[in-house]
Amino acid sequence: MASALEKLRRELSDAMAGADDSALEQSPPGKWNSAQILEHLYITYKNTNWALAKCLEKGAPLATKATLKHRFGTLLVVKLGYMPPGRRAPERALPQGMPLAEVRVSIFAEIQRMESALADCERRFGPRAKILDHPFIGPLTADEWRKFHWVHGRHHAKQIRERAAIPKQA
Numbered sequence: 001m002a003s004a005l006e007k008l009r010r011e012l013s014d015a016m017a018g019a020d021d022s023a024l025e026q027s028p029p030g031k032w033n034s035a036q037i038l039e040h041l042y043i044t045y046k047n048t049n050w051a052l053a054k055c056l057e058k059g060a061p062l063a064t065k066a067t068l069k070h071r072f073g074t075l076l077v078v079k080l081g082y083m084p085p086g087r088r089a090p091e092r093a094l095p096q097g098m099p100l101a102e103v104r105v106s107i108f109a110e111i112q113r114m115e116s117a118l119a120d121c122e123r124r125f126g127p128r129a130k131i132l133d134h135p136f137i138g139p140l141t142a143d144e145w146r147k148f149h150w151v152h153g154r155h156h157a158k159q160i161r162e163r164a165a166i167p168k169q170a
Contacts, residue, residue: 004143004150005115009108011150012041015157015164021100023164034160036095038103041156043093045110048145051132052117056124063130063139070138077137078147083155090135114149118142 002010016024019034027033032040055062066074076082121131122142130139140148 003115004146005111005118008150008153009111011154011157012038012107012111012160015160016104019160019164024100024160026165027163031163032095032159034164035100035103037156037160037163038100038107039095039098040089040093041153042098042103042107042110043095044152045107045114045149047092048132048149049110049113049117052114052121055131056117056120059124061121061125061129061131063133066130066138073134073137074140074144077151078140078144081147081151081154083151087136111149115146118145 015034016038021035024034024038027036051062076084119142121129125131127143128141130141132145133139134145134148137148
């Protein structure tokens with residue numbers, strides 16, 4: 001069975017397949033276009049990788065104690081695979097105008113770096129250790145981070161397909 005990050009990689013690759021730059025730059029009024037969505041995803045992967053590096057550098061998990069709200073968010077997103085609509089991205093994850101060609105090349109390398117760092121965290125701290133806090137759903141294990149990024153990426157891949165008018169590939 002494929003890992004959550006491998007499924008994420010395939011989902012994003014499929015969502016971009018056959019889309020030229022002009023298709024990825026069209027959007028409904030007031031919404032991000034597909035290129036901006038891809039940049040947002042890239043930034044979230046880069047930010048996760050930065051935090052994972054800090055965790056590994058320190059040699060200890062950086063997670064805090066989960067609140068009831070965090071546990072509910074983790075249940076909803078990670079366990080049930082549901083990404084609630086309408087949530088605004090944190091300021092640090094907003095697209096900044098990165099060139100689409102650069103995003104297309106860099107996004108998959110960040111996913112691979114994340115898989116490697118999450119595997120390192122699992123080896124060092126154990127598979128059940130909460131390693132880092134997500135800004136909305138709180139502390140997550142390495143596997144929960146994989147599942148979060150898969151659910152988040154799947155949510156946005158659907159938007160990419162719709163905005164670029166690309167049918168989902170089987």
